[in-house]
Amino acid sequence: MQFIPISYYLIFCxxxxxxxxxxxxxxxxxLLILMSVELMINSINLLLAAFSTYxxxxxxxxxxxxxxxxxxxxxAIGLAIIVVIYRTTHxxxxxxxxxxxx
Amino acid sequence: MKDLIVTLIPVFxxxxxxxxxxxxxxxxxxxxxxxxxxxxxxxFILSFIIFVIIAAGSRRGVQTWPVTEVFNWMTFxxxxxxxxxxxxxxxxxxxLVVTGVGFLIHVYSIGYMEHDQGYNRFFxxxxxxxxxxxxxxxxxxxxxxxxxxxxxxxxxYLLIGFWFRNQEFNNAAKKAFIMNRIGDLGFLLGMFxxxxxxxxxxxxxxxxxxxxxxxxxxxxxxxxxxxFAGAVGKSAQIPLYTWLxxxxxxxxxxxxxxxxxxxxTAGVYMVARSNILYALAPATMTVxxxxxxxxxxxxxxxxxxxNDIKKILAYSTISQLGYMFLGLGLGAFTGAMFHLITHAFxxxxxxxxxxxxxxxMDGEQDIRKMGGLGxxxxxxxxxxxxxxxxxxxxxxxxxxxxxxxxxxxxxxxSMILWVxxxxxxxxxxxxxxxxxxxxxxxNFRGNIKQLQHLRDAEPVMMxxxxxxxxxxxxxxxINLPALAGGSAWLHSFLGPVFADATPLLKGPVYFLxxxxxxxxxxxxIVYVAVMIVVAWSRFVKKSLIPDEATILRSPxxxxxxxxxxxxxxxxxxxxxPSLWLSKVCHDVMEIRIIDRTVNGAGTLVVKAGNxxxxxxxxxxxxxxxxxxxxxIAILLFNLVx
Amino acid sequence: MFTKYxxxxxxTVALYSAIMVLLSRKPIHSVLYLTLTFFAIAGHYILLNAQxxxxxxxIVYAGAIMVxxxxxxxxxxxxxxEVSPKPVWIKIVAIIAGCLLxxxxxxxxxxxxxxxxxxxALTQIGLVKNLGQVLYKQYLLPFELASIxxxxxMVGAVLLGKKEQI
Numbered sequence: 046m047q048f049i050p051i052s053y054y055l056i057f058c059x060x061x062x063x064x065x066x067x068x069x070x071x072x073x074x075x076l077l078i079l080m081s082v083e084l085m086i087n088s089i090n091l092l093l094a095a096f097s098t099y100x101x102x103x104x105x106x107x108x109x110x111x112x113x114x115x116x117x118x119x120x121a122i123g124l125a126i127i128v129v130i131y132r133t134t135h136x137x138x139x140x141x142x143x144x145x146x147x
Numbered sequence: 148m149k150d151l152i153v154t155l156i157p158v159f160x161x162x163x164x165x166x167x168x169x170x171x172x173x174x175x176x177x178x179x180x181x182x183x184x185x186x187x188x189x190x191f192i193l194s195f196i197i198f199v200i201i202a203a204g205s206r207r208g209v210q211t212w213p214v215t216e217v218f219n220w221m222t223f224x225x226x227x228x229x230x231x232x233x234x235x236x237x238x239x240x241x242x243l244v245v246t247g248v249g250f251l252i253h254v255y256s257i258g259y260m261e262h263d264q265g266y267n268r269f270f271x272x273x274x275x276x277x278x279x280x281x282x283x284x285x286x287x288x289x290x291x292x293x294x295x296x297x298x299x300x301x302x303x304y305l306l307i308g309f310w311f312r313n314q315e316f317n318n319a320a321k322k323a324f325i326m327n328r329i330g331d332l333g334f335l336l337g338m339f340x341x342x343x344x345x346x347x348x349x350x351x352x353x354x355x356x357x358x359x360x361x362x363x364x365x366x367x368x369x370x371x372x373x374x375f376a377g378a379v380g381k382s383a384q385i386p387l388y389t390w391l392x393x394x395x396x397x398x399x400x401x402x403x404x405x406x407x408x409x410x411x412t413a414g415v416y417m418v419a420r421s422n423i424l425y426a427l428a429p430a431t432m433t434v435x436x437x438x439x440x441x442x443x444x445x446x447x448x449x450x451x452x453x454n455d456i457k458k459i460l461a462y463s464t465i466s467q468l469g470y471m472f473l474g475l476g477l478g479a480f481t482g483a484m485f486h487l488i489t490h491a492f493x494x495x496x497x498x499x500x501x502x503x504x505x506x507x508m509d510g511e512q513d514i515r516k517m518g519g520l521g522x523x524x525x526x527x528x529x530x531x532x533x534x535x536x537x538x539x540x541x542x543x544x545x546x547x548x549x550x551x552x553x554x555x556x557x558x559x560x561s562m563i564l565w566v567x568x569x570x571x572x573x574x575x576x577x578x579x580x581x582x583x584x585x586x587x588x589x590n591f592r593g594n595i596k597q598l599q600h601l602r603d604a605e606p607v608m609m610x611x612x613x614x615x616x617x618x619x620x621x622x623x624x625i626n627l628p629a630l631a632g633g634s635a636w637l638h639s640f641l642g643p644v645f646a647d648a649t650p651l652l653k654g655p656v657y658f659l660x661x662x663x664x665x666x667x668x669x670x671x672i673v674y675v676a677v678m679i680v681v682a683w684s685r686f687v688k689k690s691l692i693p694d695e696a697t698i699l700r701s702p703x704x705x706x707x708x709x710x711x712x713x714x715x716x717x718x719x720x721x722x723x724p725s726l727w728l729s730k731v732c733h734d735v736m737e738i739r740i741i742d743r744t745v746n747g748a749g750t751l752v753v754k755a756g757n758x759x760x761x762x763x764x765x766x767x768x769x770x771x772x773x774x775x776x777x778x779i780a781i782l783l784f785n786l787v788x
Numbered sequence: 789m790f791t792k793y794x795x796x797x798x799x800t801v802a803l804y805s806a807i808m809v810l811l812s813r814k815p816i817h818s819v820l821y822l823t824l825t826f827f828a829i830a831g832h833y834i835l836l837n838a839q840x841x842x843x844x845x846x847i848v849y850a851g852a853i854m855v856x857x858x859x860x861x862x863x864x865x866x867x868x869x870e871v872s873p874k875p876v877w878i879k880i881v882a883i884i885a886g887c888l889l890x891x892x893x894x895x896x897x898x899x900x901x902x903x904x905x906x907x908x909a910l911t912q913i914g915l916v917k918n919l920g921q922v923l924y925k926q927y928l929l930p931f932e933l934a935s936i937x938x939x940x941x942m943v944g945a946v947l948l949g950k951k952e953q954i
Contacts, residue, residue: 143765
């Protein structure tokens with residue numbers, strides 16, 4: 046009987062991760078950038094879970110659990126920041142936010 | 148119980164240092180004058196208890212003494228170092244000298260330093276010194292001794308430069324420190340060699356292993372020579388003696404405690420402690436003896452033409468230390484230790500009396516400007532006279548017995564050496580009485596202002612003087628030779644310490660028949676008396692006051708006045724070349740190479756920063772893009788590798 | 789065999805909807821496509837027999853996070869096309885960079901494999917019972933710390949969301 050090789054998961058997750066990276070690169074909308082970041086996090090989560098199962102080690106799934114915890118906190122804070130940015134600049138275009146330079 | 152007492156001995160001076168040192172001038176003077184001498188007094192009492200225990204054990208015939216481990220300091224590789232103390236008759240005796248004389252000098256300082264601004268600082272340093280000296284004496288291995296060794300060097304530096312506003316005093320302090328470093332390098336190297344040879348630095352292990360070596364083994368000779376280099380630096384022997392006269396820049400109690408009674412004798416103690424090693428190296432013994440003899444003569448000759456009251460005493464200290472090393476070099480360890488103890492008494496006495504004179508004379512130290520102080524300072528005069536007679540070696544004072552013991556052991560080795568050594572002793576008698584007569588006899592030569600408040604110092608200064616004078620007179624009792632009806636107690640007390648070394652020494656150490664001994668003693672006494680009369684006739688009867696014009700006429704006197712031009716020689720040989728080298732290094736290495744490199748690095752960073760900062764656009768997208776490019780680069784790099 | 793088909797099906801759905809997240813013109817559509825992606829990934833978790841993770845994933849991502857996104861979009865009335873999309877050349881460069889990263893990653897992972905005897909779908913570690921044992925024994929302290937993290941995040945979000953100037 047043939048199982049799904051771990052490399053399938055690796056490749057699938059790489060592709061998903063790269064889609065997230067491209068999203069961060071091409072989008073100017075802060076909201077969409079945050080969503081792309083979520084995509085990347087999920088690809089990593091899946092990979093961790095896959096390895097956890099394949100190596101029969103529960104630590105990987107616990108990691109996924111904690112990553113979800115952090116991601117949830119991150120999204121809450123991130124969206125709050127986006128709201129504040131929108132209130133002050135009436136835009137969520139990140140290229141407007143270029144004050145942080147010499 | 149005994150271990151606790153031993154551990155507590157050095158703790159009290161350290162406490163005193165911490166309290167006085169951290170409290171600065173917030174601690175009132177009265178409290179400081181209680182803490183400073185008080186801590187040393189406690190140490191003295193504890194040392195006395197220990198001494199009694201050791202002496203009792205020694206009478207019962209105890210031959211070995213336990214090591215008191217305070218804590219395990221460090222262990223690495225084959226080296227295990229414990230911070231531990233070793234109390235045997237030798238160190239018990241040294242403990243008594245250090246704390247006893249130290250306490251008296253502390254008490255004296257209460258009066259001497261009374262009007263000084265750095266009163267608390269002074270006592271803090273003095274306590275620290277006593278602490279390090281105790282560590283040096285009590286340590287159970289060479290490393291602990293080295294800690295004390297360096298510590299007393301540090302305190303010596305701090306106290307010579309105590310009046311740090313005077314640049315000359317600072318220079319003297321630096322000179323002492325650097326000269327000591329030269330010797331300490333030898334000590335350190337000796338320690339390394341000791342460890343590689345014996346695999347341990349503990350006295351007990353080293354001395355036990357040393358018994359397996361044949362006399363004259365090269366490595367033991369090297370070790371002892373290197374250790375002796377340290378002793379030469381610390382105990383101001385030729386060629387590293389020039390710091391001691393300059394060290395007189397410090398306050399007089401410092402000169403008395405550090406530069407006469409205790410610290411400078413550390414070298415003697417170290418050699419006596421390592422007696423087995425030295426007994427195994429006859430070549431080193433010869434070096435030690437020759438160095439000691441030459442130094443004794445040399446310093447005594449210089450002292451004859453000095454006019455500074457403290458410098459004369461400093462040269463006499465060097466000379467007396469030379470006698471101790473002469474004794475050590477000839478195997479008369481007990482004689483050297485005996486002289487060390489009596490010397491501590493009478494030299495401290497002389498320095499303190501000199502301090503009293505200087506105090507009365509408003510800081511004047513030139514004996515040509517003194518004279519006739521005998522009637523104004525009767526107590527100082529009598530104590531000083533006792534000290535002078537003691538150092539000159541007249542019976543029945545302590546100095547006579549100790550010096551005689553060294554001289555007799557010299558005689559057993561060689562007649563010629565004995566003549567030379569006695570010449571040094573005669574010179575000592577002459578310059579000391581010259582000092583005494585010029586200071587206390589004749590007419591007063593100072594100014595009217597000094598004359599007005601010429602008087603003996605207050606009791607707090609005089610009582611230590613009187614006690615020390617008493618000790619100088621009676622100190623000989625501890626080792627009264629059989630000839631004088633004594634039992635040579637010190638010999639039997641220190642005997643076990645030197646037991647292993649004695650059989651290794653060639654000649655008999657102290658076995659003269661009574662007739663010869665009486666003859667030698669008689670000859671010495673007669674000549675010393677003659678020297679005293681000569682000094683009397685020159686400086687009292689003819690009241691000759693040394694002045695530049697008459698001195699410069701005689702070439703010998705000129706050389707002696709200029710101290711053999713040794714300082715000038717060192718200046719020419721070592722100081723100027725190193726100054727020249729420093730200048731070259733500064734001009735070429737420092738300015739041309741190092742400065743340019745350092746400045747260049749700074750300029751490079753600024754310029755690179757000015758260029759690269761254009762990359763910082765503030766656009767997040769751009770940053771993320773660069774990050775992705777970076778990640779790709781790293782992954783590709785890993786893929787290729 | 790059957791699981792393989794499910795794997796390919798779920799992967800296709802996930803990748804398609806992930807690409808659609810980027811291609812959609814309206815943010816609300818992006819959010820909905822992202823939800824779809826998350827469901828597909830939840831399917832993957834079930835495929836790996838990580839049932840606990842699958843459930844938590846659906847609750848946290850599809851339930852909480854996506855609702856937060858939707859609320860933000862609606863509250864700020866952002867549901868319109870991007871006013872000024874990035875210049876085309878930047879997009880092209882970005883896509884090239886992303887694809888390069890993908891190629892490098894695939895190049896690294898290709899051929900990597902773990903030899904297994906048992907069907908991964910039959911492992912028991914992903915069950916609530918087993919994970920709970922590990923989480924409450926070995927990882928108790930991080931678990932408790934996570935609650936503090938949440939508290940901090942909550943305070944931060946409230947503080948940021950307040951209208952008046954801080």
